[in-house]
Amino acid sequence: MKYWLVKSEPDCFSIADLAKSKRQTTCWDGVRNYQARNFLRDEMRCGDQVLFYHSSCEQPAVMGLCEVVKEAYPDHTAFDRDSDHYDPKSKQSDPTWMMVDIKLVRQFAEPLPLEKLKSVAGLKEMELLRRGSRLSVQPVTRPQFDLILKLAK
DNA sequence: GCCAACGTTGGC
DNA sequence: GCCAACGTTGGC
Numbered sequence: 001m002k003y004w005l006v007k008s009e010p011d012c013f014s015i016a017d018l019a020k021s022k023r024q025t026t027c028w029d030g031v032r033n034y035q036a037r038n039f040l041r042d043e044m045r046c047g048d049q050v051l052f053y054h055s056s057c058e059q060p061a062v063m064g065l066c067e068v069v070k071e072a073y074p075d076h077t078a079f080d081r082d083s084d085h086y087d088p089k090s091k092q093s094d095p096t097w098m099m100v101d102i103k104l105v106r107q108f109a110e111p112l113p114l115e116k117l118k119s120v121a122g123l124k125e126m127e128l129l130r131r132g133s134r135l136s137v138q139p140v141t142r143p144q145f146d147l148i149l150k151l152a153k
Numbered sequence: 154g155c156c157a158a159c160g161t162t163g164g165c
Numbered sequence: 166g167c168c169a170a171c172g173t174t175g176g177c
Contacts, residue, residue: 034172060164
């Protein structure tokens with residue numbers, strides 16, 4: 001099993017929005033970065049555990065835990081002229097962009113702020129904390145993942 | 154294939 | 166709103 005962290009701007013789609021979604025499940029659309037796409041497409045498997053992170057907001061934080069419930073399939077928003085994520089270069093016959101479905105497992109009782117993560121010795125190597133890191137879908141190691149769940153209690 | 158210009162991300 | 170870091174684009 002693998003472990004991941006995905007970023008979302010809460011103004012756009014928050015963990016509360018996920019909690020309100022049908023079956024507490026959403027398609028993770030709009031990823032338009034090749035490295036992130038490759039993780040989604042090539043490595044994410046059903047049952048993988050996913051940390052849900054709020055970015056570009058007042059308090060950037062890990063908000064809860066999700067899991068992958070559907071593996072990669074074409075991101076239809078890339079074909080939609082009216083979508084913010086429209087990409088004319090992605091063709092139905094050969095889709096450039098993919099998405100997975102994730103389901104909420106549980107929201108943390110308290111957000112686990114970025115500021116806190118920075119102070120934890122065992123998380124020094126996290127991709128999230130790397131200077132200039134912008135990956136919106138990123139792998140998390142098992143020890144990092146376990147530590148974050150422990151901190152979230 | 155290089156690299157400057159530009160656009161985006163995301164913390165602060 | 167600022168700005169550093171990064172990714173992409175496109176001329177050459």
